[in-house]
Amino acid sequence: MxxxxxxxxxxxxxxxxxxxxxxxxxGASSMTVITMMRLSPQNNDWAVALRQVxxxxxxxxxxxxxxxxxxxxxxxxxPEFLTIVKPEWDDVSKTVVPITITYExxxxxxxxxxxxxxxxxxxxxxIAQYISIPTTPVYNSDNRTMTFTIEATLGEVTVARQYxxxxxxxxx
Numbered sequence: 001m002x003x004x005x006x007x008x009x010x011x012x013x014x015x016x017x018x019x020x021x022x023x024x025x026x027g028a029s030s031m032t033v034i035t036m037m038r039l040s041p042q043n044n045d046w047a048v049a050l051r052q053v054x055x056x057x058x059x060x061x062x063x064x065x066x067x068x069x070x071x072x073x074x075x076x077x078x079p080e081f082l083t084i085v086k087p088e089w090d091d092v093s094k095t096v097v098p099i100t101i102t103y104e105x106x107x108x109x110x111x112x113x114x115x116x117x118x119x120x121x122x123x124x125x126x127i128a129q130y131i132s133i134p135t136t137p138v139y140n141s142d143n144r145t146m147t148f149t150i151e152a153t154l155g156e157v158t159v160a161r162q163y164x165x166x167x168x169x170x171x172x
Contacts, residue, residue, distance in 0.1 A: 042157060049152035049159040052128040056115050056150045057163045059127050063101055063117075064146050064165035072146070074136040079104040081133060105133060112153060130154050 010018075060082065064070060069085040082103040087096045100120050105113040108129065115127040130152045137148035144167040151160040 041155065045155040045157040046159065049130060049154045049157050052131055052152040052154075053150050053159050053161045056128045056131060056152075057161060059117060060103065060148065061163055061165040065168050067167055068098070070139065070146065070167070072137050072139055079106055081105050082137065103127075105131075128152065134160070 063084045063086060067084045067086045071083040073080045073083065080102050084101045084103075085098050086101065088099040089095075090097045102118045104116050104118065106116060108114055110130075112130050113132055114129040115131055116124055117127050118124040128150075132151050132153070133148065134151055135149055137146050139146045145164055146167075147162065147164045149160060149162045151158060153159075
């Protein structure tokens with residue numbers, strides 16, 4: 001390629017400066033991509049752990065709210081940690097009958113626990129996994145309120161929430 005009179009190319013210094021700027025931009029963008037790829041599994045673990053804690057809190061608060069009687073089991077040898085008796089409408093007999101609901105913590109191989117909910121008829125559902133109840137729930141009989149903490153651990157992420165559930169029904 002021939003240059004016309006008066007045309008010049010880039011000097012060596014201009015090429016080195018341009019190359020240095022390009023290297024800086026590529027380096028910064030690659031570090032951003034690497035960081036995003038590393039944080040994505042942590043964010044997924046956090047979202048799953050949070051969902052497990054929220055599901056547990058929702059179900060327990062829901063049943064405590066509708067309960068007429070509840071018993072907290074602080075014996076670590078038994079899997080049950082909470083038994084709730086709540087009135088429920090029976091379509092067959094057209095009367096209100098008491099239903100007993102039991103929450104159990106089952107140990108899993110990873111050292112955490114799985115929370116299941118079982119009623120009188122034997123219907124059992126798994127509420128959450130990867131969880132633990134670090135302290136025994138506390139029941140205040142004066143204002144009929146139960147306070148409890150639930151933790152979920154997944155990977156390196158631990159999420160904990162404290163809940164307070166108040167019984168709506170009058171004392172039996």
